[in-house]
Amino acid sequence: RQPLRVVVDSNASAVRPGARVLDGSAPTLVAVAEDADAAHLEGLVPVVRLPRAPGGRGLSIPMLLRTLYEREVRSVLLEGGATLAGAFVAARSVDQVVGYLAPALLGAGPAVLADAGIGTITDALRLDVTGVDRLGPDLRITAVPGGPAPAAAPAPAPATSAVPASEEN
Structure with a gap:
């Protein structure tokens, strides 16, 4: 078909x-x-x-x-851009996400999601990774919604110097 x-x-x-x-x-x-x-x-x-x-x-x-x-x-x-992808996420109408990760860093670029109704990390749509495949140097990551929310982070320890004593001036 x-x-x-x-x-x-x-x-x-x-x-x-x-x-x-x-x-x-x-x-x-x-x-x-x-x-x-x-x-x-x-x-x-x-x-x-x-x-x-x-x-x-x-x-x-x-x-x-x-x-x-x-x-x-x-x-x-769904092969639309960030606006359409964001609309589907905001409507909670996504049941699988396939993303690609390349070993390259860019300084700027288009967003993956436009306004998806997610303003904080607490509101994030959590995903469970169901597959990772290597495609040459790239990775294809498949995930489904439903991952657990992050656990509360422990209180940070008091600030200390990150420089070992032997390297201080």
């Missing part, structure tokens, strides 16, 4: 006529907000209209998943 490509385009502004995602190479569905002007997509691709998420940003993730389920979609591979 051919996977269904789903484009989440809240404002119906990212997918324009002639876009590669409309090339017919795979079944495609575009999800837009109920109040979005999607007239330019009519006749080009199936469009589903959904309510906006609370706060008006993005689409209701539970409604998106319900709509996909009604279309017999039973598994979703």
Whole structure:
């Protein structure tokens, strides 16, 4: 069975006529907000209209998943950017995370998650690692939500010098 490509385009502004995602190479569905002007997509691709998420940003993730389920979609591979990933995490609609770790340090870059409703380490979505695979020099880490919250850290010991006595000036 051919996977269904789903484009989440809240404002119906990212997918324009002639876009590669409309090339017919795979079944495609575009999800837009109920109040979005999607007239330019009519006749080009199936469009589903959904309510906006609370706060008006993005689409209701539970409604998106319900709509996909009604279309017999039973598994979703999320390949969106930080905003969509953050929306799925905020909606607690993630059941597996696959991440890649390369042995390289960068000074800056895009965030993995945008506003996911996680403001503190206490609020973090804890994960249980279920697999680690080496891919050349990189690692693929697979995890599922549900890891325990961190235990309370013991009170720190009084500050002491980190320099051994023999190295002091």
